[in-house]
Amino acid sequence: MNVVVQHRVDGDGRSQVSLAELIALRGRVGRVRMAPLVSRAARSGQQSSRLYGRGMDYAESRVYQAGDDVRRLDWRLTARSGKLHTKLFQEDREGCLLILLDTHASMRFGTRVRFKSVQAARAAAAAAWYAVRAGERVGMMAFGHADHLLRPQGGPRGALALCGALAEWDASPPPSDKHEPLSDALTRASRVLHGASRVLLISDGFSCDTSARQRLLDLTRHAGVSVLVVADALELALAPAGRYPLEHAGERSEVLLQSERQRREFQRALGAGPARLGELARSLGLRCSSIDTTADPFDAATGLFGHVRPAR
Structure with missing residues (x-):
């Protein structure tokens, strides 16, 4: 797949993905010592095994x-x-990482620093640079608003193609109300693994449905599965009392949060997706990490594949 992004203005890194920022993450990977990567998970957990x-x-x-x-x-x-x-x-072939990227409308949301969609792209790029430095090929499948597929490629060219795809997909027309249950996305992913030994799911969890559990379990029979939950600060903790302007589909509204009960109900509704996906991943014994939109995603993304050690 050829990714063409030269004719678009680079995103601001807040509401739109910045291609320059994604490419710059390559320098971060170059300063860490690589640890052995877990290449495949057994059904009972994330234990490596021979292929x-x-x-x-x-x-x-x-x-x-x-x-x-x-x-x-x-x-x-x-x-x-x-x-x-x-x-x-x-098996003597190189490993392969397939990133499953959530592009639902819920990802285009953020109250601190950047949108979840931008944070997810940063995490995906960090994981890609880390993987290619470890000698793996990288590919990516989008689900939700977009249903694109970037076939795995090796070396810096593979990571660059992935960064370009992230910027291009993010710059596509605003998300519609299209919804793809996570179980359907996982079923689709199982058909396009292309020999992937590892899968990284990046999502805010709002697409997580009851059938996703079995689909995730099925996927672990073929590859090591890791989950990175991306959430907004208001989805993870109680909001301070006050008035909160919200915008959806071009319409503006205001939410008034005064009592602790109102704030808890608000946080519970906003945080339902991340909580559901995190609980599902942990119940299956999958490697799982959570970040909000203010965090540096580098350690969270690369840490799911092994311990990153700073270079001396």
């Missing part, structure tokens, strides 16, 4: 299972044991 593929170094043989490639049968062991056995091989 197998054809044309690689032989690893072991096991009893034949339905669906195994008959071309990989271990005929010598089969003859000795009297039972069909299949050869398994150590």
